[in-house]
Amino acid sequence: MSTYEARHAMLDVAASPHRRLLMRGGLAAASVTAVTGAGFFVPAAAATHPLLKLGSRGTAVRELQTKLTKGGYRPGGIDGIFGSGTRSAVIKVQGDHGLVKDGICGSRTWAVVDRLGAGSTTPPPTPTDPPPSGSRPMLKPGSRGAAVKALQIKLRANGYWHSGSDGEYGDTTMQAVMAVQKTYGLTRDGVCGPATWAKIDRLTRPRSRTTSGNAVEIDLTRQVLRVVLNGRTAWVFNTSTGSGQRYYQGGRWHTATTPTGRYRFFRRVNGSDLGPLGRLWRPIYFNGGIAVHGYPSVPAYPASHGCCRVSNAAMNAIWANNWMPNNRLVWVY
Structure with a gap:
């Protein structure tokens, strides 16, 4: 495999209904000293x-x-x-x-x-109030209100990352819901309907294969990425890895795969990295030209040329919190 074979996993192999999956902000007021109803400070x-x-x-x-x-x-x-x-x-x-x-x-x-x-998307502290009881409405991008906030609180409490519990169902909330759906084998549509609510109501933090120390696990079957700290899953991200399809680049045909194995992060680019297959957002490389990187489209299925996509917002949070330093173990399985 050439250095660039899987370096820039930028183009969807198939059309995706889940486009432009970037960070949803959550800063919703202009006051300098006050706190909004969602609990966010405006700089x-x-x-x-x-x-x-x-x-x-x-x-x-x-x-x-x-x-x-x-x-x-x-x-x-x-x-x-x-x-x-x-x-x-x-x-x-x-x-x-x-x-x-x-x-x-x-x-x-x-x-x-x-x-x-x-370069920071670390959200303010998440409210700790328990989710309200009662009926569970269907929630999807654009939904707002107490039910959305209850969902967001439950997701973060169990390690499913999104940008903040503000009661607005934006792109990163959809990504977190999709990560739950992938983890439990549900329909991967990013919509919180009855089947997904049933899992959310009983949600627990997923167990990692890594039992001690720090690592990043990439589960190819479920298409999720786990940040493991001190032998425990800290955060789960929706990801999209190698599609398995063939593509032509550099004068020859290649197969879009994300090889299994244990690796170490060794190189990073703090910004947009341009290569033969396009641009990667803040990539952190662990296997030749294969990296974890941000990208606007993180569909429900494997769609990359070999890299591990997460949303641009997720990648910003990864950098801000130094969850993927050089020499950290990467376990792909």
Whole structure:
């Protein structure tokens, strides 16, 4: 296998209904000192930024474009001019983070952009109130309210990572639900219906194969990635690995596989890494050109050329918390 054979697992082998699975923010207020009803603090910096929109110019626009680029969005250049490319990037951020998609960078959007620019998606402390009892409505992307928050609390309490328990069913909540569905062999649609609720109500933290020390486990059958700390599953992520299909690259045919075995992380790129098959977001390599990396599409099935995809938001959290340092064990099975 060549170094680049599985390096850049960027293109879906088959069409996926689960696109643009990025981090949902959760910062939903503009107050500097107050806490929102969902329990999230808005950075003080967000209150000092000017409102920016199509046609705005200057250093604030340049700052916005720089932070968008650092967060993996593409404003079309860093020129200090709020043009159509910057507006499209802002709308994408707003959609990915559960905000109103108006293309205007106000306080709520600035709060998210500031976090993207800092390279951090570590959420504030999760509320510890018990989930409310009663009926369990069907929940899906776009759902809001107490039932969503109860679901999010239960997910995080048992190690299924998402960006925060704010009562809004965004992309990272869907990713966490899909990870539960994969773990228990349910339909992988990211929708919390009766069968998924039945598992959520009895949810426990999944056991890892690693019984001591720290490791990252990649379960190819279930298509989940586990961060193991001190012999215990700390976090579970939805992942998509090698599709098993053939593809043509570098003058010859290859098979998209993620080889099993034990490896060590050895190289990382803190940003977008361009290769023969596309761009990887903040990849951490463990087997030649095979890496754990962020990508907007993390479908329910194996779809990569060999790498292990997680959402861009998940990858940002992995970096922020140093869950995948160099020389850490990676166990693929």
